[in-house]
Amino acid sequence: MKLIFAGTPVFAAQALQALIDAGHDIPLVLTQPDRPAGRGMKLKPSPVKELALQHGLRVEQPLTLKTPEAQALVADVGAEVMVVAAYGLLLPKAVLDMPARGCLNIHASLLPRWRGAAPIQRAILADDAETGITIMQMDVGLDTGDMLSVHPLPITADDTAASLHDKLAALGAEAIVATLAALDASPAVKQPEDGVTYAAKLSKEEARVDWQLPAADIARAIRAYNPAPGAHTLLAGEALKLWHAHAIDGQAAAGQVVRADADGVVVGSGGGLVVLTQLQAAGGKRLAARDFIAGRPALAGTVLGA
Incomplete structure (x- = not known):
């Protein structure tokens, strides 16, 4: 099948590789312009661009698709389908109508739940039991198009946004190949009107830990904000990032470190205790709890967030 592929991050690159492996004809790849990255702020190509060039595919990086x-x-490609995955640019109606069979999006949720920018993180924050991939026919709305296939995935108690992203990227790659192979036999289904939720973009401010919340909510938030924007609090007035945690029974003052040992840094909350198992001090590296506390013998009794 002759395809245009539009995507930018690793999530999209995995789908592009699957389409290449499946033997599809991909005469054009669209991706975001190169962005400054690293200490030297040198321009860095997107993962999709790097992969496309490795396979000798034509890459274009327009700032907008409205011109x-x-x-x-x-239009000049004459593609049968455009596959879109985390592209980052709005597709105007003129573009949506150009491929003979429209534009298909690989969306990382079970639509209509979690339309929008941050479906993976919002699913964890909401304590959803499952998420998944929806392959949808794109229209001018925000993830409102008809569904071609739905692929559920359980969310485990240990999942972070990073681990769930990787699982969904692999599932999305499999799903788009399977959906294209069965396109003639897979009629699109309208999304249900009930159950619509929106996954608002994440902010650094919301990732600041509120120790008055229940421990289970705090632990989920820490996992949901890993790797970005990164849950954070204060330790002795200095920034402290929190990368992994779970909740246990118990009670202590909100933010107070009850104990710190090889099993974790145990902190009070608005209900239950939070066990921090991976932490990062300002200017330092991510460390397992046992390594983090090695140079901090007086950690117990301190109050986080103050």
Whole structure:
């Protein structure tokens, strides 16, 4: 099948590799412009661009798809389908209508739940039992198009946004290949009107830990904000990032460190105790709890967030 692929991060690159492996004809890849990265702030290509160039595919990086020049890139290909995965640019109706069979999106939730920018993190925050991949026919709305296939995935008690992202990326790659293979036999289904939720973009401010919340909520938030924007609090007035945690029974003052040992840094909350198992001090590296506390013998009794 002749495809245009539009995507930018690792999540999308995994889908592109699967489409290449499946033997699809991909005469055009669209991705975001190179961005400054690293200490030297040198321009860095997206994972999708790097992969496409490795396979000798044509890559274009328009700033927008609203201009006649950008739209001509799409129209001139004469593609049967455009596959979109975490592209990051709005597709205007003119572009949506150009491929003969439209544009298909690989969305990381079970639509209509968690339409929008941060479905993986919001699913963890909401304590959802499962998430998944929806392959949908794109329209002008925000993730409102008809569904071609749905692929559920359980969320485990240890999942972070990072681990769940990797599982969903692999599932999305499998799902788009399977959906394209069965496109003629898979009629699109309208999304249910009930159960619509929106996954708002994440902010650094919301990732600041509120120790007055129940321990289970705090632990989920820490996992949901890993790797970005990173849950954070204060330790002796200095920034402290928290990367992994779980909740246990018990009670102590909110934010107070009850004990610190090889099993974790145990902190009071608004209900229950939070066991921090991976932490990062300002200017330091991510450390397992046993390594973090090695140079901090007086950690017990301190109050986080103050």
